[in-house]
Amino acid sequence: TSSPVPKEMTWSARAELSQNAIAKKLFHLMESKKSNLCVAADVSSMKELITLAKEVGPYICLLKTHIDALDDFSLDGVRELEELSQSAGFLLFEDRKFGDIGATVMNQYTSGVYHIAEWAHITNAHPVPGPGIISGLKKGADKSGKDRALLLVAEMSSEGSLAVGPYTKEAVKMAKENAGFVTGFIAQNKLVDDPQFIHMTPGVKLEKGGDGLGQQYNSPKDVIAERKMDIIIVGRGITQAQDRVEAASTYQRAGYDAYLSRLGKSKT
Amino acid sequence: TSSPVPKEMTWSARAELSQNAIAKKLFHLMESKKSNLCVAADVSSMKELITLAKEVGPYICLLKTHIDALDDFSLDGVRELEELSQSAGFLLFEDRKFGDIGATVMNQYTSGVYHIAEWAHITNAHPVPGPGIISGLKKGADKSGKDRALLLVAEMSSEGSLAVGPYTKEAVKMAKENAGFVTGFIAQNKLVDDPQFIHMTPGVKLEKGGDGLGQQYNSPKDVIAERKMDIIIVGRGITQAQDRVEAASTYQRAGYDAYLSRLGKSKT
Numbered sequence: 001t002s003s004p005v006p007k008e009m010t011w012s013a014r015a016e017l018s019q020n021a022i023a024k025k026l027f028h029l030m031e032s033k034k035s036n037l038c039v040a041a042d043v044s045s046m047k048e049l050i051t052l053a054k055e056v057g058p059y060i061c062l063l064k065t066h067i068d069a070l071d072d073f074s075l076d077g078v079r080e081l082e083e084l085s086q087s088a089g090f091l092l093f094e095d096r097k098f099g100d101i102g103a104t105v106m107n108q109y110t111s112g113v114y115h116i117a118e119w120a121h122i123t124n125a126h127p128v129p130g131p132g133i134i135s136g137l138k139k140g141a142d143k144s145g146k147d148r149a150l151l152l153v154a155e156m157s158s159e160g161s162l163a164v165g166p167y168t169k170e171a172v173k174m175a176k177e178n179a180g181f182v183t184g185f186i187a188q189n190k191l192v193d194d195p196q197f198i199h200m201t202p203g204v205k206l207e208k209g210g211d212g213l214g215q216q217y218n219s220p221k222d223v224i225a226e227r228k229m230d231i232i233i234v235g236r237g238i239t240q241a242q243d244r245v246e247a248a249s250t251y252q253r254a255g256y257d258a259y260l261s262r263l264g265k266s267k268t
Numbered sequence: 269t270s271s272p273v274p275k276e277m278t279w280s281a282r283a284e285l286s287q288n289a290i291a292k293k294l295f296h297l298m299e300s301k302k303s304n305l306c307v308a309a310d311v312s313s314m315k316e317l318i319t320l321a322k323e324v325g326p327y328i329c330l331l332k333t334h335i336d337a338l339d340d341f342s343l344d345g346v347r348e349l350e351e352l353s354q355s356a357g358f359l360l361f362e363d364r365k366f367g368d369i370g371a372t373v374m375n376q377y378t379s380g381v382y383h384i385a386e387w388a389h390i391t392n393a394h395p396v397p398g399p400g401i402i403s404g405l406k407k408g409a410d411k412s413g414k415d416r417a418l419l420l421v422a423e424m425s426s427e428g429s430l431a432v433g434p435y436t437k438e439a440v441k442m443a444k445e446n447a448g449f450v451t452g453f454i455a456q457n458k459l460v461d462d463p464q465f466i467h468m469t470p471g472v473k474l475e476k477g478g479d480g481l482g483q484q485y486n487s488p489k490d491v492i493a494e495r496k497m498d499i500i501i502v503g504r505g506i507t508q509a510q511d512r513v514e515a516a517s518t519y520q521r522a523g524y525d526a527y528l529s530r531l532g533k534s535k536t
Contacts, residue, residue, distance in 0.1 A: 044370065044379060066368075069375035099365040099394050101426045102333075102481030104310070107337035111312060113381050114336065123446065126367050126396060128421075128435075130428025132482020139481075153396075158369045160398025160442075162435050167396075170430050213370030213407075214400020248462070 008263050014195045022091065022149035023183040023198060029061045029089055030231075035223065036255045038062035038093065038200060039248065040235030046077035047069050053081060055090030056238060056248040062122070062200075064093045064233055067114050078119050085121075094120035096187045097153055101129050102136025109140035116146035124151040124186055127162075127171040134178045141181065148181075155187040157203030158214040188218075190228045202233040206254065211236070220251060224258035231255075276531050282463045288486050290359065290389045290417035290453040291466060297357055298329045298363035298499075304492065304523045305517065306330035306468060308503030314345035321349060323512045325356030327520040330390070330468075332361045332501055335382050346387050354503075362388035365421060369397050370404025385412035392419040392454055393490065394431075395439040402446045409449065416449075423455040425471030426482040456486075458496045470501040472524065479504070488519060492526035499523075 007044055009017075015027035025050060030036055039056045039061055043049050053063055063085070067073060074088050085092050094116050098105045105125065110117045117123075117140050125133050134150065141148035154171035155163045163171070172191050175182040184198030191199065205217035232255045241247035276287075283295035298304055307324045309331055311317050316337060321331055329352070335341060353360050366373045373393065378385045385391075385408050393401050402418065409416035422439035423431045431439070440459050443450040452466030453459055459467065473485035485505075491497045500523045509515035533536050 042375075044375065057286060064374065068380040069372070070381075071379055073381050095368075097367040099367045099421075100363075101424070101483050102332060103479055103483065104337070107310075107312065108334065110337040111339055113338075113341050128394060128396060128430045129424050130430065130482055131425045132426050132428070135424075136481050153367075156369070156397050158397045158400050160400070160438075162396045162438050164399065165434075167435060170428075196332050213374075213399055213404050215369050215371065228491055234505060 004048060005136055007099040009195050010263065018183070018196045019180040020149050020183045021147035023196065025121075026061060026091055026198065029091065033061055034090060034256045035061045035252050036061060036231045036259055037248070037252045038064050038231050038233045039238055040064045040095070040202065040233050042066065042069070042235050042239055044069060044071055046072045046074060050077060050080055050084070052239065052244065053084045053088075055244045059248040059252040060090045062091050062093050062231065064095045065120070067094055067116065068096075073113065075246060082119055084170060091121040091161065092119060093119060093122040093124075096123050098123065098125040098133060099128060100131035100133070100141070104136070105133055106136040106140045106143075109137055110143050117146070117148060121147075122149045124153055125173050126153050127167075131174050131177065134174060134182060138178070138181050149183040150181055151184050151186055151198075152182055154191055154266060155189065157201070157216055157217055157218075159210070159215065184230070187229070188227070198231060199229040200231040200233055201227070201229045202235070204232040205237040206232045206251070207237075220254040221258045224255055225261050228262065277463050278531065286451065286464045287419050287448040288413035288451045291464065293389075294329060294359055294466065297359065301329055301357055302524045303327055303329045303520050304499045304514070304527055305520045306332050306499050307500045307506055308332045308363070308470065308501050310334065310337070310503050310507055312337060312339055314340045314342060318345060318348055318352070320507065320512065321352045321356070324506060324516040325352055325358060327516040328358045330359050330361050330499065332363050333388070335362055335384065341381065350387055359389040360387060361374060362393075363389040364391050366391065366393040366401060366405060367396060368401070370400035370407070372404070373401055374404040374408045374411075376404055377413050385409060385414070389415075390417045390419060392421055394421050395435075395442050399442050399445070402442060402450060404447070406449050417451040418449050418453050419454055419466075419468065420450055422453040422459055423457065425456060425469070425484055425486075427478070427484055428482065452498070455497070456495070466499065467497040468499040468501055469495070469497045470503070472500040472502045473505040475505075475520070488522040489526045492523055493529050496530065
């Protein structure tokens with residue numbers, strides 16, 4: 001490119017700055033796999049989830065699940081998912097969007113049928129209940145005895161989202177006060193310059209448009225190169241593609257090229 | 269009381285105005301059982317949930333569950349809960365606090381292990397994703413083929429809640445635009461005068477205080493008589509009482525007396 005690009009930190013450099021073991025691991029995976037792609041596994045069965053994870057595993061740094069939308073959940077399936085995450089090198093992100101008071105989310109996170117804290121490296125929460133939700137989830141993470149990371153949903157991609165203005169500002173404040181456990185945001189715009197925080201953007205698709213239920217899409221280039229977010233979350237653009245492996249590869253390259261252009265480097 | 273009390277509509281009268289079959293049923297149950305008490309069943313097993321439902325069933329109009337915090341969830345347990353709801357006369361309210369885009373919540377509501385739409389007469393959602401969340405849940409309710417009602421979480425009882433000001437106003441707007449399916453609010457203050465909307469308030473306890481994880485408590489009298497809310501949601505004040513039957517009875521009388529005082533009638 002001809003215009004000068006401002007200095008950006010590499011993912012490896014950011015891994016060094018991070019206070020959280022999971023965030024460190026994620027940055028390293030991104031670097032080694034040349035991927036800032038998270039696939040949103042919006043499928044309805046564990047079987048489909050495993051198949052999808054096998055197909056897209058080589059291209060992603062993160063697999064985003066809705067474990068409570070699977071008709072045939074089983075702990076065996078979760079074990080298989082964990083093995084795939086190890087062998088193909090990606091982390092598991094349960095997109096639970098916790099939204100309750102601390103005492104409740106602690107139980108929802110660690111207990112129930114799903115035992116999310118046991119297997120999901122990353123989960124997320126709405127900041128709407130106030131800081132108690134972070135304390136509750138932190139207690140749950142500690143209870144699990146494992147390294148865990150939390151993202152706050154600071155903005156949403158859907159039409160008419162109320163996660164704007166002062167709401168988003170408060171989310172950022174809550175994250176900063178809990179850095180170490182809160183490692184980033186689900187957002188549409190870059191919210192903080194502190195390089196330890198990871199910005200992930202859902203609603204990413206190569207073709208613009210909506211889904212008739214309020215979802216609105218943006219392109220990988222727009223999200224990574226223009227808005228300077230870190231990770232693109234792609235759902236239906238990959239899961240509903242004729243060839244999901246090819247689609248995952250295409251999005252991986254699109255996301256990584258956009259990152260390189262930000263670093264001022266040439267394309268892959 | 270000596271001071272004149274403004275005219276209030278009875279629950280029966282409000283049942284007539286409601287556009288939603290579940291809200292009508294709830295108002296009628298409240299009238300016949302003289303109860304505006306909802307118990308928050310914050311327990312960790314299905315067995316405890318059933319036991320609690322049997323104990324408090326005669327005193328409540330609504331049982332609020334966190335089905336995803338039970339370690340031994342079973343559909344048989346849900347069937348037993350449904351039978352108790354029929355025999356003791358209370359409705360089931362799954363406090364799921366949905367918080368995702370329309371396409372996702374539709375699946376979370378109808379599918380997964382819990383099949384919430386199948387058995388929960390009422391559920392709730394955060395308005396944060398915008399109106400698409402209501403459309404998605406409405407689709408799910410239609411898919412279930414059953415009468416269902418939705419509450420919006422317009423305010424929260426926890427410290428530092430972001431559900432305030434314009435956020436709450438937007439929630440009210442979304443509810444009004446979807447009256448018929450949205451039948452009320454989880455809130456701390458009365459938000460609309462339209463008598464078809466039911467205002468429910470969590471964080472109610474006869475003793476003031478907090479829980480160390482951000483929860484803040486208010487008394488039944490304060491909530492019903494002063495703030496003019498409709499239903500008190502009581503959790504630990506009943507579930508952690510030495511005698512839960514006696515506690516349920518005490519809260520039922522406290523809530524109903526506060527309602528009567530609002531109607532300008534004498535106590536029970």
